[in-house]
Amino acid sequence: MIVVLDTNVLLVSIPEKSKYRPILDKLIDSKFELILSNEILSEYVEIIEQKANSVVASNIAEMLLNLHNVRKIDVYFEWKLIEQDLDGNKFVDAAIAGSADFIVTNDTHFHRLKLIDFPKVNVISIDEFLNQVTV
Secondary structure, X not given: OEEEEOHHHHHHXXXXXXXXXXXXXXXXXXXXXXXXXXXXXXXXXXXXXHHOOHHHHHHHHHHHHHXXXXXXXXXXXXXXXXXXXXXXXXXXXXXXXXXXXEEEOOOHHHHHHHHOOOOOOOEEOHHHHHHHHOO
């Protein structure tokens, strides 16, 4: 399974006591493949620094870049499929470029993707993904 994780999904999977921690654990255990672009990594670092600190952000970024099941991709085309949240398009573009099976997010702006036939981008919630990776 190949996925793109929205920043909030990664963020809530970091704390050891989070009900979503199994997502990060399964990533570390190579149970799924993560698509990562420079723009997504930059956002991860920025938000983790705001919510925790720069040491935690740096450690998470370094871990992601060193996991063999994290595929770093370059995005060469911007589809601009989410008009209400232009910043969210980086996740869509990475999902398309990386042939991801899903974008994992609870952001309602991504629901618009269900109405678009081409390019097809599947979106699942964090709870649906948690159920899939912990089966």
